[in-house]
Amino acid sequence: MRKKESTDYANEQSLFTICERNSAISMISGRWKGQIVYYISQGNDRFHLLQQKLPNISETVLARQLKELETHAILVKREIPNTVPTGIKYILTNKGVDLVPILDSLCSWGKLYADGKKIVVPAENRVGANAKAVAKPVS
Amino acid sequence: MRKKESTDYANEQSLFTICERNSAISMISGRWKGQIVYYISQGNDRFHLLQQKLPNISETVLARQLKELETHAILVKREIPNTVPTGIKYILTNKGVDLVPILDSLCSWGKLYADGKKIVVPAENRVGANAKAVAKPVS
DNA sequence: GCAATAACTGACAAAATTGTTAGTGATCAA
C-alpha cells in the first residue's frame, strides 16, 4: 500500500498535475500490463487464456495486474452467464481500446531502433547550432 | 543494481523478446522520464534548467534519470565549449525526437478521459455479443 | 469422499526504484 506521506508519493502526484502524460505512463507501467492489454485486444479475454499466453506469470500477479488495469478503467470484468464455475471475461473499455494504437506505436518505435536504425543527433540540436549556446562564464 | 538471477529480471527479459512494446514501456517508465524528455524537447536542455522546471527533483535523482535516458540512446550529453565551469547540454537523438509525439498521444489519451469522456464498454465487446473471430498474430 | 476447475485473496519475502546525505573539481568573484 502506498504511503500518502512519502516524498515519492508527493512527487508522483505533482507530476500528475503537471501533465496527464505522467499519469498515462504510470497506468501502463508495470511488468505485464502492456502485453496483457494487447492479448486482451486480440481476443484472449479469459484469465486462463492470459495464463497460457504468459506462462511465467503467477495467478496472484496476473490477478493483481488485471485489478490495476480495472482500477484505471482500461478494462472491466464481466461474468459469463451459464458457466460453471462462473467464468469471467475481461473486456477493454473505450479507454482501453484507444490505448491499443498508442501501445502499437511504442512497439514500432522500439522495433525501429532495435532493428538497427541509426541513432544520430539531429542537425538542429547539435552544440553550436543555434545562437542560444553562446559561451558565457558564470555570474 | 539488477540481479541477473532474479525471477523479476528473467520475466522482464522474456517480455522484451515477446515484443518491443515492453522494452519501450520500460524505457519511459520511471518517475520523471516523460516529463524530462518533454522539457528537453522544449529547449530546457541544461541540468539547472531542468531543476528549475522540476523543483522537487534532487540533483542525484535528476542525474540518474538523465543517465538512464542516455543509456537508452534517447538523449546524449555534449560539453558546451568555452563555458566555465564546463556546461553540459542534453540533446535528444532522433530516437528521442521520435518519442515525443508518442508521449504527446499518451498525454492526449490521459487528458481525454481525465476531462470526463464517458467510459463505456464498446458494443462489440459486451458479454453476449456474438462469438468473436479470434485473429491473433504472433505477439 | 476426493479431485478438478476458474478465478481469485491475504500475508509475507525478495528485489527494484526512489530519495537522502555528503562529497568531488575546476574556476571565478568578493
Added chain:
DNA sequence: TTGATCACTAACAATTTTGTCAGTTATTGC
C-alpha cells in the same frame, strides 16, 4: 580565503513493486 556555480558520484535508507505460498468458493465428475 571564503563562497558560489555546474554537474555530477557513492553509499545508504525508505518506499514501492514483484514474486511466492497457502488458502477460498462453488460446482461437477468419478
